C-alpha cells in the first residue's frame with residue numbers, strides 16, 4: 448500500500464541497526480489505539496500495522512488511574528465502541544472498562560499487533576523516502592529500537608500519565624501527614640479512620656470523596672471554586688426496558704446510544720441558547736439533594752456558563768449523599784500554606800488532616816511528548832494549523848485522535864479511524880505516497896487563534912497547554928469544533944479529493 452516498495456521485515460526489533468516496517472504505526476493502546484487497530488484490521492485488511500504502547504498492558508487512562516472508585520463519567524453506551532455492545536450499567540469502573548477492552552482485543556485477534564513496553568521517543572519524516580522513522584525505548588529489555596512506517600496514527604491521549612499537576616503551595620514540606628496526588632496513587636495507602644482533605648472539585652475529587660468517606664473518619668473536599676455536577680441513577684431506562692423483553696444486545700446498544708446522543712445534543716444546545724435556565728436546573732437539583740439549609744450558593748454555584756468546563760456526572764448522587772450524612776463536607780477557599788497538622792486557608796481557617804489528596808488534575812502534553820521532525824526540522828505543533836482537530840499542516844501522513852469534552856471521547860476516535868481508512872484507500876487508488884493538509888489560497892487569509900477559545904471551553908489544564916497545541920483557523924474545517932453532532936455528518940462526507948489534501952506520488 449501507499450506505493451511503498453522497500454518492505455523491510457526483520458525479526459523482533461531489538462538492536463540499533465535492525466528495524467521493522469509497517470504501513471501504519473499506531474501510537475498507544477488505550478481506547479483510541481485499540482479502536483484504530485480494530486478499524487484497520489476490518490477496513491484495510493491488506494494494510495500492515497503495529498500498535499506501540501509504553502505501558503505493560505492496554506487501557507491507557509483506565510490502566511494508569513488507581514485512585515479509590517476510579518470510574519468513567521461518560522456512559523459506556525457512547526464511551527464504548529459502536530461495534531461492541533455495552534451490557535452493564537452506563538457508568539463503569541476502570542476494571543469494567545479494561546475487561547471490555549480486553550474482550551475487544553481477544554474477539555478481534557488484535558493481540559499480536561500490540562507491542563507493550565514500547566515508548567516512542569522520536570518520529571522523523573523523510574520526504575525523500577516518504578517514510579517515518581520512529582525511535583523507541585523498549586523498557587522491558589532497556590534498549591532503543593527503530594521502526595519505520597508510511598503512516599502514523601496518533602492515539603496517545605492528551606496528558607502525561609502517572610504525573611499529576613501540583614500547584615505551587617507554600618510550605619508543603621512542613622506537613623507531617625501523607626500527601627498524595629490522584630494521578631500518582633500509591634498501592635498501599637491506608638486511610639482508615641483518618642481525616643482526609645481532598646483538594647479539587649472536578650470529576651476525580653467527586654469520585655474520590657464518596658469512595659473514601661466510608662472508611663475515613665471524615666473527608667473534606669477543599670475547592671477553590673465550585674463546579675457543575677449532574678446526577679442520576681446509574682441506569683438507562685430504555686436499555687433496561689429493552690433487555691427485559693429480550694431484545695438483542697446489538698440493538699439495545701444502538702438504540703440506547705442514539706437516545707443518549709439525542710438527549711446530549713439537546714442539553715448542549717440548551718447550554719448555549721439558555722445558559723441561565725440550565726444553570727438554574729443544575730443548581731436546583733443540588734439544592735434538592737442537600738436541603739434548603741445547605742449553603743449551595745457558596746459551594747455549588749459556579750461562576751461560569753454550564754459546559755464551559757466539563758460537567759461531571761455523579762451516579763446515584765453518591766457525593767451528595769455523603770455530604771448530607773455528615774461524613775464529608777465542602778470548604779470553598781484557597782490554600783494559604785501547609786502546616787504540620789494540615790492546611791491554613793486564605794480565610795484564616797485551619798483544616799486538620801492526616802492525609803491530603805491533591806485532585807488537581809494532570810499535565811496535558813502534545814502528541815505523546817514525542818519529538819517530531821520533518822525533513823530535519825523539529826516540529827513545533829503550536830506553529831501548525833489543525834485540520835478538523837485530526838491532521839496538522841506541515842506534518843505528512845499523520846492523523847491524531849483528540850476526543851470531545853462535551854461528549855464521549857470514543858465518538859471522535861471512531862470518526863477519525865473511519866476517515867483514516869478511507870484516506871488510506873484513496874491514497875492507494877491514487878498511488879500516493881504522502882498526503883499533507885494545506886490551506887487553500889482562500890483559507891490562507893484566515894485569522895488564526897488558539898486551539899480552543901476561552902469562551903468555548905476553558906479549564907485550567909487546557910489553558911496551561913495551549914502553547915503546545917496546533918492553532919485553529921476561523922473556518923470550522925480548520926478547527927476542532929468540539930461538536931460531535933456536526934462532525935458525525937461532516938466526517939463521513941469529507942472528500943479526500945478536496946483541495947486542502949495535497950498528495951505526492953513520488
Ligand SMILES: Cc1cc2nc3c(=O)[nH]c(=O)nc-3n(C[C@H](O)[C@H](O)[C@H](O)COP(=O)(O)OP(=O)(O)OC[C@H]3O[C@@H](n4cnc5c(N)ncnc54)[C@H](O)[C@@H]3O)c2cc1C
Pocket residue numbers: 474475476477478479480499500501502505506507508509512518519520521522526565566567568602603604605606608651814815816817848850851854855856857
Ligand atoms: C480520570 C479520567 C477519567 C476520564 N473519564 C472520561 C470519560 O468518562 N469519558 C470521556 O469521554 N473521557 C474521559 N477521560 C478522558 C480520557 O483520557 C479518554 O476518554 C480516553 O480514555 C482516552 O483514550 P486514549 O486512548 O485516546 O488515550 P489514553 O487513555 O491516554 O491512552 C493513551 C495511551 O497511549 C500511550 N502513549 C502515550 N504516549 C506514548 C508514547 N510516546 N509511546 C508509546 N505509548 C504512548 C499511553 O501509555 C496510553 O496507554 C477521562 C480522563 C481521565 C484522566
